[in-house]
Amino acid sequence: MSLPGRSYLHSLGMQSLWLTFAQLAPFSLGFIMHRILGTLDTYGAFGLLDKLSFATILGGTGMMQALYFFCGKNLGQGNEDGYKHSLANGLFLAFFLAVSLSTLIYSSGVLFRLIGIDPHLSHLTDELAPFMAIIIVPTMILAPIKIHLVLNQKAGHVSFLFAFGAMVGAILCYFVMEREDLNPLQTTQGILLAGGIANSLILLASIPFCLGTRVKFPGPFLLSSSFSWQSQKEIISMGWPISGVILLENFAILLSLFMIGTFWPQYTAIHTIALLWVSIGLLVSLGVSQAIVQRISILWSQGELLEGRRFCLVAIMITLGFSTALMYAFSYYPYETLSLFHQREFSGIEVKKMVPFFMMQAGILCTLQSLIIVLAAILRGIGQTRAPLVQALLGYGIFGGLSQYLFAFSLAMGATGLWFGMNLGFAITVLILFRKVVEEINLFRIH
Structure with missing residues (x-):
């Protein structure tokens, strides 16, 4: 052969x-945050929380990959109304996942204590979790928006948006690090808050790009009238196997991290x-x-x-x-x-x-x-x-x-x-x- x-x-x-x-x-802002926080005593707790958050985000966005099929099929058939209907229901699902996953991250300190993670790490996680939860919400809502831009040949704009977010996040992180009156925990909280602000700005900055696509982004009226349980079920039915593979993959990695943190x-x-x-x-x-x-x-x-x-x-x-x-x-x-x-x-x-x-x-x-x-x-x-x-x-x-x-x-x-x-x-x-x-x-x- x-x-x-x-x-x-x-x-x-x-x-x-x-x-x-x-x-x-999209990963560049996370690398910047790891680079900065690697100098602090809180890095171990941040690492535990970040890996759990990363797994949940991947699982949620993995489910949203089904939109590539539904929106892509409607786009290929020239069915603009069907495309907008699928995308609108994808946005509804993304919002639901954003609320659910951010709630999970917010209560992660309790989860870590239940599985026996080191008490000091669990306590630090309690202090950091609300700020990490702020990052989850705009990240999940961005998932269907990113798919919309990619399907409309705007992949370069997606890269620009995330590069813009990384730049803003890096500037905010720099100002946090310049504050000499903050202890390591407060500095870590400030860095996470900077990440949440940067992701929120990416979400806001994506709106003009969405309005300029060949197939227009669904407006407020269509969003309010497009909700369909059947469409939700179809997206979940196709998306959950992708999400399941991602979560199982991260299960083995998270298990090792939890065992390290415990023993x-x-x-x-x-x-x-x-x-x-x-x-x-x-x-x-x-x-x-x-x-x-x-x-x-x-x-x-x-x-x-x-x-x-x-x-x-x-x-x-x-x-x-x-x-x-x-x-x-x-x-x-x-x-x-x-x-x-x-x-x-x-x-x-x-x-x-x-x-x-x-x-x-x-x-x-x-x-x-x-x-x-x-x-x-x-x-x-x-x-x-x-x-x-x-x-x-x-x-x-x-x-x-x-x-x-x-x-x-x-x-x-x-x-x-x-x-x-x-x-x-x-x-x-x-x-x-x-x-x-x-x-x-x-x-x-x-x-």
């Missing part, structure tokens, strides 16, 4: 690159930063996944199966190549990569010695998770939206959760066992998904 040529690599690679840049802008709180900061680097490393695979799901859905509908398989192989090759390079960087430069978000001295020699291990395992996790994202995207491209859910349940939920407990406690490996168990669960998920992809599209038949 000969691999696809350079033309496929260049075509998919360039499209993935632009989509990666589009993904980078080995001294490692919370470096564990959080290692997971943050995993999130950063996934930006490329997210770009590749968006590119391949667009390519394969079009090629499959046109009956171009050989072309579709070739692009699938190229997507896997790009993902493996970048992830391997990142794993090398994490393994050989652990302190340098960690110090980009952690400028304080480590709390002890034992913690410092664990940094290379944590970063090496983060590189492995990033590689495995990147492959999962791309393989799941391939399945979505051929219409298998619910197929990855079963694989995710087995790999993330069962193997990922149980193996963490087995390695950490039954085999008495402690914090190192959590990483071994987590990566084992992700590796099993990769194998299950890869087998499913090979069976569904006959992956290696490219001639």
Whole structure:
């Protein structure tokens, strides 16, 4: 079997690159906040809360991905009223999710105490949670607006909006850090408030862009008259499998973070930063996944199966190549990569010695998770939206959760066992998904 040529690599690679840049802008404000808060004693509590918030936002926005199908179908058929109706109901659902998820984040301190998180971390979480909840509301409402702009060929405007928000957030964070009368907790609260203000400004700034699209954004009258339980059910029915996969994926990661915070709180900061680097490393695979799901859905509908398989192989090759390079960087430069978000001295020699291990395992996790994202995207491209859910349940939920407990406690490996168990669960998920992809599209038949 000969691999696809350079033309496929260049075509998919360039499209993935632009989509990666589009993904980078929304994450940039979060990176700035991590960079600043990495110098404070409150970073461990912030990291716990941020990871929980990140998982809930991904789960909520994952459900909103169904709008790509409903709005895209109406757009392709020239049904402008149907498009606006679907988008209006997507906005209703986004508002409901915004209220529900922000309430969950607001009460996260109680949740952390119930599962036995370190009391000091739980107390700090209580103080930070209301400010983190402020960030959730505009972020969720922005999800259908972003989809509307992308479907109307305004993806560049989306990147501009988030870049604008990151710039405003960075300026506000700078003013907070300049205040010498604030203690670390108040500084952290101020940084989170700056993030909430920046996201709210992005939401306000998106309104003129929405009014200037080819298909006009639904006005107040249509919003008030378009609510339909049937439409809500259709969006949820198509969106929940995507959301379920994302939540199961984050379940294994959150489980490791909660166990670290409960039994080995001294490692919370470096564990959080290692997971943050995993999130950063996934930006490329997210770009590749968006590119391949667009390519394969079009090629499959046109009956171009050989072309579709070739692009699938190229997507896997790009993902493996970048992830391997990142794993090398994490393994050989652990302190340098960690110090980009952690400028304080480590709390002890034992913690410092664990940094290379944590970063090496983060590189492995990033590689495995990147492959999962791309393989799941391939399945979505051929219409298998619910197929990855079963694989995710087995790999993330069962193997990922149980193996963490087995390695950490039954085999008495402690914090190192959590990483071994987590990566084992992700590796099993990769194998299950890869087998499913090979069976569904006959992956290696490219001639």
